[in-house]
Amino acid sequence: MPNKRELPSVFKGLRLPVVGSPLFIVSNPELVIAQCCAGIVGSFPALNAREKDGDPIALEAWLKQITEALDAWNQANPDKPAAPYAVNQIVHRSNTRLERDLEICARWNVPIWITSLGAREEVNDAAHSCGGIALHDIINNTFAKKAISKGADGLIAVAAGAGGHAGPQSPFALVQEIREWFDGPLLLSGSIATGGAVLAAQAMGADLAYIGSPFIATNEANAMPAYKQMIADSGAEDIVLSSLFTGISGNYLKPSIAAAGMDPDALESADAKSMSFAEGSSKPKAWSQVWGAGQGIGAVKSVGPARALVDKLDREYREARSALCS
Structure with missing residues (x-):
């Protein structure tokens, strides 16, 4: 059953123990707002907010749009306040925007910071400077320990079957090893696409589920x-x-x-040295229509509103809890 660990206050009051993961290109303010208003944490990669030379900074505009929309929702729905949002920072050394984006997010008091591709103390310090918490995604126990030693508040265990940059390990093995030494916030990613899977993630030791691919098939998502x-x-x-x-x-x-x-079935391999975020993406334009997804998408049967997806997850989660209790 759900764990009794004390979570940071930012996670209290969620309708479901779920964070919508930041989806490259796909996550936009409309999707984040819909997720948060439906009661789960919405997120987007900072690098998704791009502007042409000479245009106003898009990240500023996105944070303003999200902040104002959630404030308006809370005023209109005081009994069902919106969940907080998160911004994903790619901390790989090739991300030339990182310093600028950290300053902007700190100024807008972003409540949850998700860091990827490198654990760096200055990024965690930036999150803490505005009262935010920092969650770092990892694929093994070694990286998990490094992230916490660098000042991360929590971990996102990216297990086998996850969309995007998936890890190779079973979620059972990965969560088990992390929980031997870490009692802080732990999220699990990898093929979670039903409310029953959310409950299973909690049963094995995670605090929240990290769900991405099902939200690609929503009306609000920025996907073809x-x-x-x-x-x-x-x-x-x-x-x-x-x-x-x-x-x-x-x-x-x-x-x-x-x-x-x-x-x-016959793809070549590429070296990690080819990865670069200098222009906001490590993905060559020639492959812009090669689309990522996790193994859990068999649970997705149609395209619809993000709120309808959260409603479905909520219903399945409560049904699964009821079935176990009986």
């Missing part, structure tokens, strides 16, 4: 209609793990790879 429909039409057998597209192993939709003229 064909991408959304492919999520709804596909299952675990339609996912392939490859390092070709970014230099780091990730899970992708086989049909999108085939549509790009490649054999999804």
Whole structure:
């Protein structure tokens, strides 16, 4: 059953113990606002907010839009306040925007900071400077210990089957090893697409579930209609793990790879040294329509509003709890 550990106050009052994970390109203010107003943490990668030379800074505009929308929701719905939001910072050394984006997020008092691809003390310090908490995503126990030693408040265990840059380990093994020494906030990512899976994540020791791929197939998501429909039409057998597209192993939709003229069953490998975020993306434009997804998408049957997806997760979660209690 759900754990009794005391979580940071920012997570109290959530409708469900769920964080909508930051989706490259896909996550935008509309999706974040819909997730938060539905009662779960919404998030987006800072690098998704891009502007052309000479234009106002898009990240500022996004944070203003989200902040004002959630404030308006809370005023209109005092009995059902919105959940907090999170911003994902790619801390890889090639991210030339990092210093600027940290300053902007600190100024806007971002409540939850998610860091990826490197544990850096100055990023955690920036989160703490405005009263925020820092969660670092990791794929093994070694990286988990390093993240906490650098000042992260919590961990996101990215296990096998996750969309995007997935880890290789079973969630059972990964959570078990982390819980041997860490009693702080722990989120689990990897094929979680139903309310029952959210409860299972808690049963094995995680505090919250980290859900991404199902939200690609929502009306608010910034994804091509064909991408959304492919999520709804596909299952675990339609996912392939490859390092070709970014230099780091990730899970992708086989049909999108085939549509790009490649054999999804005979992909070459790429070295991690090829990864660069100097221009906001490590993904070459030639592969912009090779689409990522996790193995849990078999639970997604149609495209619809983000709120409807959260309603479904909530219903399934409560049904699963009831079934176990009986």
